[in-house]
Amino acid sequence: MGEINRREFIKSAAIGGAVLGIAGVNLHDPLKASASGKYDIGQCKSVRVKCVSELGRLEQLQIGEINKLYEGCAAVAFDLPIVIRVRGEQSLYFNVKDKGLVCVTGCCHQNILTTAEFVRQKIAGGEKLYGVYGGLHIAPFGPLQEEGEKIVKGMAKFNFQKVACNHCTGLPAVQKMIDLGYPVVQGSGRYGSKSKLYVGNGDEVIFA
Numbered sequence: 001m002g003e004i005n006r007r008e009f010i011k012s013a014a015i016g017g018a019v020l021g022i023a024g025v026n027l028h029d030p031l032k033a034s035a036s037g038k039y040d041i042g043q044c045k046s047v048r049v050k051c052v053s054e055l056g057r058l059e060q061l062q063i064g065e066i067n068k069l070y071e072g073c074a075a076v077a078f079d080l081p082i083v084i085r086v087r088g089e090q091s092l093y094f095n096v097k098d099k100g101l102v103c104v105t106g107c108c109h110q111n112i113l114t115t116a117e118f119v120r121q122k123i124a125g126g127e128k129l130y131g132v133y134g135g136l137h138i139a140p141f142g143p144l145q146e147e148g149e150k151i152v153k154g155m156a157k158f159n160f161q162k163v164a165c166n167h168c169t170g171l172p173a174v175q176k177m178i179d180l181g182y183p184v185v186q187g188s189g190r191y192g193s194k195s196k197l198y199v200g201n202g203d204e205v206i207f208a
């Protein structure tokens with residue numbers, strides 16, 4: 001497998017309101033764990049994420065393997081049922097120099113606590129989580145239930161410095177995060193997004 005040019009990667013990764021897809025990229029061989037049991041994905045200077053709607057070819061990843069895409073960026077697939085005939089979910093991890101790890105979750109059916117714990121345990125530097133971007137899938141269709149509330153409260157221990165969540169997080173979950181004093185990034189409420197309280201369609205977030 002060959003390396004991917006960062007510019008080419010940006011053309012290939014699409015993040016919709018709730019879904020992350022990596023299409024047509026040439027992945028590195030999966031990383032090998034270091035002596036500490038963690039994976040060193042390198043460092044990048046910054047990450048800029050824009051919420052768009054795209055369709056593309058899906059690149060299948062081996063479950064649980066850490067695929068370094070370019071310096072400071074890796075992709076991981078989780079295995080779990082999503083909806084009928086759809087299984088598994090991809091996510092991206094960026095190690096931003098002097099800041100910490102950023103999780104780009106996709107639709108986050110595995111839930112943000114599982115994701116954050118994965119980073120802490122598997123990726124070098126993961127004990128310092130800087131930010132999260134993505135649909136967090138906590139209350140996508142209605143009020144915040146007990147399980148969802150547990151997830152929101154559980155996020156506190158990871159001490160994210162920037163929480164940029166979009167649609168499938170659910171407005172009640174976002175409101176709860178704001179009530180708890182989490183650093184939630186607000187959006188513009190454009191292009192059909194329901195609220196300015198969260199990052200929506202066409203909004204861009206920079207982790208730097």
Ligand SMILES: [Fe+2]
Nearest residue numbers: 107135137168
């Ligand atoms: Fe979701």
